[in-house]
Amino acid sequence: MSIYKIKKTIQLSLSYLILIFMAIAAIYPALWVIMGSIRPGKSLYSKSLIPDQFTLDHYRELFTSKSYFFGQWYMNTLKISIASMLIGVVLTLLTSYALSRFRFRGRKTTLSGVLILGMFPGFMSMIAIFLLLKEFHLLDTHLALIIVYAAGAPLMGTFVAKGFLDTIPRSLDEAAKIDGASNIRIFTRIILPLSRPMLTYMALTQFVGPWVDFIFARMVLRSKEKWTVAVGLYDMVNSNTNTNFTLFAAGAVLIAVPITILFMFLQRLLVEGLTSGASKG
Structure with missing residues (x-):
């Protein structure tokens, strides 16, 4: 040998x-x-x-015990995560599409601003966000969480989405414009179908973030029946008189189920090279 x-x-x-x-x-x-x-x-x-x-x-105890609202917490978290994912993906995709395909005054400044803001952790703005939500009477509401999670999505995903959209040949846009297609039609009929791998990544990350978040949800939500799963599970083992860790483990397993299913379902789309060979010479 x-x-x-x-x-x-x-x-x-x-x-x-x-x-x-x-x-x-x-x-x-x-x-x-x-x-x-x-x-x-x-x-x-x-x-x-x-x-x-x-x-x-x-x-069984998670859903039958009168001391916990696990079923309600679970549905609250699911509602917040799905709404944040849908709105956040749309905002991120529109932002990245505009920065990738159009040239306008302030484009570089916008890119720099998004890059700089994305460098700072989100919890640095918690006090300012808390005061804003208090002024708009949105504290202790799920709408407050959805707004903040969705509005923060472009800061984290714009550059990733823009980098992907830059790889889609502009010749496709030009050919569609010659045929009389508008920008909206190009976006919906050409860009979106070719962006499925990137949309999959964005949807997965945007869903997981609100699903496992504890800090911001703990700050905004005050009523026990409005808590998310992360806040509720923390309350289970927070005090010395309530240390049921096996119950906590059961809740942790149930938290992992949607994320695991979502990842397994979307994993196939992550490896599809839908943009390869899209432009034919």
């Missing part, structure tokens, strides 16, 4: 070892939470990963 083949084999073996280690590091904690959610008792600690007995009482 040549030295080149030996090096190739060593590199391949190391790559597989690293991937195996990363997979174990990612899967083992998640598996422990899943096993903890079906373990009797209230403690997550156990001598073995697989419990001696299995129970679904924790899942």
Whole structure:
């Protein structure tokens, strides 16, 4: 065996070892939470990963206990995440399309502003947003969360979306304009179908953000029945008198279900190269 083949084999073996280690590091904690959610008792600690007995009482308690509003929290979070995702994707796509396809005064300034604002973490503006929401009497409402999440989407996704739209050949736009198509028609009939991979990424990230957010939801929502799942689960283990961690684990598993399903459903679209070969010479 040549030295080149030996090096190739060593590199391949190391790559597989690293991937195996990363997979174990990612899967083992998640598996422990899943096993903890079906373990009797209230403690997550156990001598073995697989419990001696299995129970679904924790899942049943989440929806039947009068101390919690888990079903209501779950629907609140789902409503906020879906609304924020739809509005945020539309705003981001329109912003990135305008910056990618049109040339206008202030375009570079807008790009610089979006870049600079995107460099700062969102929680730096929490006090200002809180005061604005208070003045508009939007505190303790789901509309406040939807507005803030959707309005912040262009700051995080404009450059990603614009970079993707820049790869779509302008010859398609020019050919459509020659045929008499308007900008709206070009956007809906050409740009959107070719942007499915980018739309998938934007929709996934915009859904996951509100779904798992705790800080801003905790600041805005005051009524217990209006809480999101993240705020409700935190309240379950916040006090020393309420440390039901197996119940918390069951709630964490239910939180992961929509994200997992969404990712599995959209993963196929992430790998589709719909723009390859779109322009024919």
